[in-house]
Amino acid sequence: MRCIIGVITTVLFFFFQAEDGIRDLVRSRGLGDVYKRQGYINHSEAVSYLFGSDALWLTIYDPIITPGKIYEYIGTRKPILVLTPTNGAMIQVLRNYDAAYFAQPEDINSISNAIYAMYKAWENNELPIGNEIVSKEFDQRKLAENLSRIISHTMNIE
Secondary structure, three states: OOOOOOOOOOOEEEEOOOOHHHHHHHHHOOOHHHEEEEOOOOHHHHHHHHHHOOOEEEEOOOOOOOOOHHHHHHHHOOOEEEEOOOOOHHHHHHOOOOOEEEEOOOOHHHHHHHHHHHHHHHHOOOOOOOOHHHHHHOOHHHHHHHHHHHHHHHHHHO
């Protein structure tokens, strides 16, 4: 496992009901000053946090699930740390995004390596930007337009 040496002036935000054990673990590792446990926030505030972040994190254990949140992440064009099974749907969705770092959700070494790679890219001001074409492809208006076209085509067939 790699160690990141240096001062990181950032805050780790967790937008879920983190268990006390997670808070205790973070504090025991000396990260209490950069950890903020945040409960529920409304959608517009959540989106502003997304755009204000340097990078985003998504963990999916089920290889079939593709949460709607990923499309908001893609829309930001920010780098995304994606913890997902290698055969997961998330890898297919993000394969051409150009700013996704993948790791197995339970493989500490691959997670460490991905975080280290992201950190080094950030440190060198080289964090990748998500592919604009992929971002536009998953835009809500474009998806609604495509769905409308499919429905219209289906109605014309019958």
